[in-house]
Amino acid sequence: xxxxxxLKPGTHFIxxxxxxxxGAIAAGCRFMAGYPITPASEIPNRLSQLLPTVGGVFLQxxxxxxxxxxxxxxxxxxxxxxTATSGPGVSLMQENIGLAASTxxxxxxxxxxxxxPSTGVPSVGLAGDVVQVARGSHGDYQIIALCPESPQEMYDxxxxxxxxxxxxxxxxxxxPDGFIGHMREQVVIPPDQEIELAQxxxxxxxxxxxxxxxxxxxxxxxxxxxxRGRQAHVTSSxxxxxxxxxxxxxxxxxxxxxxxxxxxxxxxxxxxxxxADYAPGDVVIVAYGTVARSARAAAQAARAxxxxxxxxxxxxxxxxxxxxxxxxxxQARAVLVLENxxxxxxxxxxxxxxxxxxxxxxxxxxxxxxxxxxxxxTRVKEMMS
Amino acid sequence: xxxxxxxxxxxxxxxxxxxxxxPGCGNGIVAQAILWAIDELNREEGLSMDDFVFVxxxxxxxxxxxxxxxxxxxxxxxxxxxAFATGVKLGLPRQKVLVASGDGxxxxxxxxxxxxxxxxxxxxxxxxxxxGIYGMTGGQTAPTTPRGLNTITSPYGTMEPEFNVAAMVAAxxxxxxxxxxxxxxxxxxxxxxxGIQKQGFSFIEAISQCPVQYGRVSKxxxxxxxxxxxxxxxxxxxxxxxxxxEELAGKITVGEFCDRQAPxxxxxxxxxxxxxxxxxx
Numbered sequence: 001x002x003x004x005x006x007l008k009p010g011t012h013f014i015x016x017x018x019x020x021x022x023g024a025i026a027a028g029c030r031f032m033a034g035y036p037i038t039p040a041s042e043i044p045n046r047l048s049q050l051l052p053t054v055g056g057v058f059l060q061x062x063x064x065x066x067x068x069x070x071x072x073x074x075x076x077x078x079x080x081x082x083t084a085t086s087g088p089g090v091s092l093m094q095e096n097i098g099l100a101a102s103t104x105x106x107x108x109x110x111x112x113x114x115x116x117p118s119t120g121v122p123s124v125g126l127a128g129d130v131v132q133v134a135r136g137s138h139g140d141y142q143i144i145a146l147c148p149e150s151p152q153e154m155y156d157x158x159x160x161x162x163x164x165x166x167x168x169x170x171x172x173x174x175x176p177d178g179f180i181g182h183m184r185e186q187v188v189i190p191p192d193q194e195i196e197l198a199q200x201x202x203x204x205x206x207x208x209x210x211x212x213x214x215x216x217x218x219x220x221x222x223x224x225x226x227x228r229g230r231q232a233h234v235t236s237s238x239x240x241x242x243x244x245x246x247x248x249x250x251x252x253x254x255x256x257x258x259x260x261x262x263x264x265x266x267x268x269x270x271x272x273x274x275x276a277d278y279a280p281g282d283v284v285i286v287a288y289g290t291v292a293r294s295a296r297a298a299a300q301a302a303r304a305x306x307x308x309x310x311x312x313x314x315x316x317x318x319x320x321x322x323x324x325x326x327x328x329x330x331q332a333r334a335v336l337v338l339e340n341x342x343x344x345x346x347x348x349x350x351x352x353x354x355x356x357x358x359x360x361x362x363x364x365x366x367x368x369x370x371x372x373x374x375x376x377x378t379r380v381k382e383m384m385s
Numbered sequence: 386x387x388x389x390x391x392x393x394x395x396x397x398x399x400x401x402x403x404x405x406x407x408p409g410c411g412n413g414i415v416a417q418a419i420l421w422a423i424d425e426l427n428r429e430e431g432l433s434m435d436d437f438v439f440v441x442x443x444x445x446x447x448x449x450x451x452x453x454x455x456x457x458x459x460x461x462x463x464x465x466x467x468a469f470a471t472g473v474k475l476g477l478p479r480q481k482v483l484v485a486s487g488d489g490x491x492x493x494x495x496x497x498x499x500x501x502x503x504x505x506x507x508x509x510x511x512x513x514x515x516x517g518i519y520g521m522t523g524g525q526t527a528p529t530t531p532r533g534l535n536t537i538t539s540p541y542g543t544m545e546p547e548f549n550v551a552a553m554v555a556a557x558x559x560x561x562x563x564x565x566x567x568x569x570x571x572x573x574x575x576x577x578x579x580g581i582q583k584q585g586f587s588f589i590e591a592i593s594q595c596p597v598q599y600g601r602v603s604k605x606x607x608x609x610x611x612x613x614x615x616x617x618x619x620x621x622x623x624x625x626x627x628x629x630x631e632e633l634a635g636k637i638t639v640g641e642f643c644d645r646q647a648p649x650x651x652x653x654x655x656x657x658x659x660x661x662x663x664x665x666x
Contacts, residue, residue: 003661031476053661057475057654061468062501069465070472073440076459077476099462208455210400226457227477229435231398233452235460244452245460 004049009191016151016180017042019187020110021050023158024082026189028197029108030056031074031081033067035089038122039178040112043084064089068096068109075105076234078225080162084110086178087129088119090136097171098137099236101260104215104223106165106200108158109133110174112181115368124368125177127289127340133173134318142261144271145173145318149292151185153315163198164271168264169220175317177340179290179370202228209233213241216259218266265319274324278310283380284332286325286349288314291338291364291371298376308333309380317345322352329353334383337361338371358383393420396434398455405448409600409608411567411593415514416449418570418591419485422578437481438473442466442490445521446514446593449485464495467502470509478651481510481581488515488529492550496528499550503557503586507650510580510587513550516595524598531635536602551590555642560585562642566592566615569639576641585649592637 007014007022014022021043024032032051034044048058056079061067067083074081085093090111100107115121116128133145144164146157154176161172201222203212208231214224221241224232233243238256246252264271275292277299278284287295292313302309312328314321329335335353337346343361353359362379364371397420406412426432439450443463451460461469466484474482484491491499491513502509518536519525525538528548535542555562561583563576573591580587594600594611605611615637622640625633 003664031472033472052654052657053665055658055662059471059475062497065465066468066471066498066501069461069468070475073459073469073472073474074476075472076457077473077480079476081472081476095462096465208398224457226438226459226473227480230457231434231455232457232459233398234458235451236462237460 001049003053006050007189009189012187012189013184014151014187015042016148016154016176016183016185017112018046019151020154020158020174020176021046022189023155024108024162025050025054026192026195027159027162028080029082029162030054031071031079032083033059033061033070033074034084035061035064035067037086037089039114039125039181040084040086040110042181043110043112064092065096068093068100071107072096072100072103072105075107076226078227080106080166082108082110084112086112086114086122087116087132090129090132094132094136097143098139098141100171101137101141101143102236102256103234104169104221104260105171106169106223107171108161108165108174109171113175113177121368123178125179125181125290125340126368127177127291127344130175130317130341131344133175140257140261142264143171143173143318144168144264145175145316147175147288147314147317148180149289149313150180151183151187154180155187155189159195159197163196166198166200167220168267169200169223170260170264175289177290203230205229209242209244214243215239216241216255218259218262220263268319271316272319272321272324273315274321275311275313275315276324276328278312278328278332279308280331281333282308282310282331283334283336283383284310284312284328285336285338285376285380286312286314286328287338288317288345289340291340294371294373294376295338297373298380301373301377302380307380307384320348325349325352326356329356332357334358334360336376336380336383338376340364340368340370342367393417393424396420396423396455397453401452404453406445407597409594409596410445411516411591411595412446412449412514414567414570415446415485415512415573415591415593416453418573418577419449419483419512421574422581425578426581432481437483438477440466440470440473440482440484442486442495444487444490446485446487447490449514450483464490464493465498466490467495467498467509467511471502471507474507474509474651475654478655482508483581484509484511486513488513488517488550489519489527492548493528499554500557503554503559503588505650506558506560506585506647508584508586508652510577510589512577512589512591514591514593515550516593516599518595518599518602520595520598524602534603551588551642554588558647559588560643560645560647561587563640564590564592564642565639566619566637567594568612568615568619572639584652585647
């Protein structure tokens with residue numbers, strides 16, 4: 001085919017997955033590896049057209065394991081790299097998500113979540129992977145996860161995801177569900193020059209690993225990317241700050257596990273984002289992703305009836321917005337948690353909120369269907385009576 | 386009196402003064418074969434260690450380049466080094482990317498990546514050290530263990546036939562495939578050198594001795610006894626092709642399984658980008 005063309009700056013009416021692909025290119029992504037899977041396939045479909053036109057590479061791999069491994073390899077080659085999949089693919093990627101975290105590799109992983117467990121229902125959205133992306137790989141580690149609630153945020157969050165990955169040298173997830181992936185809505189694409197892009201720091205030339213700190217710096221070490229004579233030593237085994245394997249020193253083991261976590265948590269204020277719209281005494285509805293739309297609709301309907309109802313929508317799921325949830329609960333009359341699952345984030349929210357006010361959970365009437373705003377409103381009224 | 390430095394020492398990290406391999410292991414012979422090949426390419430073509438990225442998986446032989454080699458080294462998860470190397474090569478098409486790993490890593494848990502990299506024909510050089518056993522974990526059956534051998538996990542004898550990995554990789558489309566043993570270090574070096582020079586997927590199988598685990602379960606014993614076994618049972622491919630399956634039982638066929646040209650993936654990507662770049666002006 002002839003060279004594909006990126007969407008021009010301006011207002012478009014497009015599907016979430018396509019907005020996400022445009023956002024990836026605008027963010028500077030130059031490598032994508034992926035394996036076809038519903039409801040994420042439009043992302044590799046589109047990026048296979050666009051990437052070679054901007055000097056990038058698209059690789060369709062034999063499975064999702066190869067997808068994440070080759071994306072990590074491309075990141076060490078110096079490219080902004082990503083993969084995109086759905087829950088079953090993330091399950092396959094888990095071991096190497098841990099490798100990316102422990103080798104401090106900048107990487108963006110898109111998980112367009114679908115109804116599970118197992119093969120489940122590919123085309124129906126469910127927020128089923130919100131904990132597995134943070135806790136699915138073995139050992140202790142920390143990732144960043146963003147949670148878009150509209151096609152516009154699919155575009156915006158991709159730019160933020162690549163910037164955070166470059167800034168903090170870690171895997172960053174973008175977690176829409178299948179509804180947002182396939183939703184068509186207005187998306188405003190800014191001109192490239194208005195988009196602020198972050199680039200990873202590179203280890204100084206003419207040095208070898210023993211003269212540098214390449215890993216385990218809570219302020220984020222410059223990356224010794226390959227192909228520049230840095231003699232980088234990168235290993236998934238326990239390693240010290242120079243990257244050298246050490247399986248005997250308990251101090252090194254402790255630092256190997258904790259420093260990549262500390263690196264992110266220390267900067268949580270630069271990462272965690274919420275949309276807070278509540279007043280003291282409100283029943284505060286906490287939600288994220290697609291369900292945040294129902295939360296806002298319910299709050300709007302409640303306010304129209306003179307009821308004191310607010311919302312706290314989580315834009316980032318990890319690191320968890322602990323302070324923001326606690327602050328809301330301190331002022332709230334009660335907290336109502338909405339999730340399109342059986343309550344995966346609920347224990348984390350309760351841990352921050354339950355000491356300050358009553359906390360209730362509401363799933364959709366049928367799992368996998370979006371919450372009816374009226375059903376949310378009915379529950380809010382019950383909580384007030 | 387000054388101590389003479391090993392001629393390959395300049396290619397290894399100065400602070401690495403010991404390896405993790407057992408006495409008598411074939412890893413040293415394979416590591417030398419790789420570095421002698423690079424040394425020749427250094428003198429003939431000016432290649433240096435800065436032109437290489439070494440990728441390895443999990444297992445004893447994955448520790449050949451990491452941490453020893455003074456170059457970019459990437460030590461990955463079990464079975465996946467070829468998948469990582471594919472991303473490195475597509476991101477840095479001018480670098481030489483060499484994978485060194487074992488038979489369990491590349492032919493068992495990572496078998497699918499090996500087949501597809503050969504089919505894709507991406508310019509990697511893969512050196513598979515085949516010791517016929519899981520050495521690091523204590524002598525369990527590998528897909529390369531000869532049928533009938535009593536191992537730790539096949540105490541009554543293995544019932545499965547062994548994998549002919551080199552033939553499988555050649556059948557999957559790799560343009561260069563060779564097999565030698567650690568009894569043939571010069572041939573091994575030449576094959577690795579040819580593999581590095583070949584633009585495309587190259588696979589060099591190095592049948593290697595594991596005296597500690599394989600020597601024990603096979604009752605071949607010491608490293609020298611296993612090397613003598615390699616010497617006495619190796620057979621050139623050309624000769625093997627004239628023999629029946631029964632006659633070939635217990636033999637190790639060595640030589641070049643294929644040496645041909647085929648369109649390579651990373652260079653095709655460069656051509657595509659150039660064409661689209663021209664179209665866009």
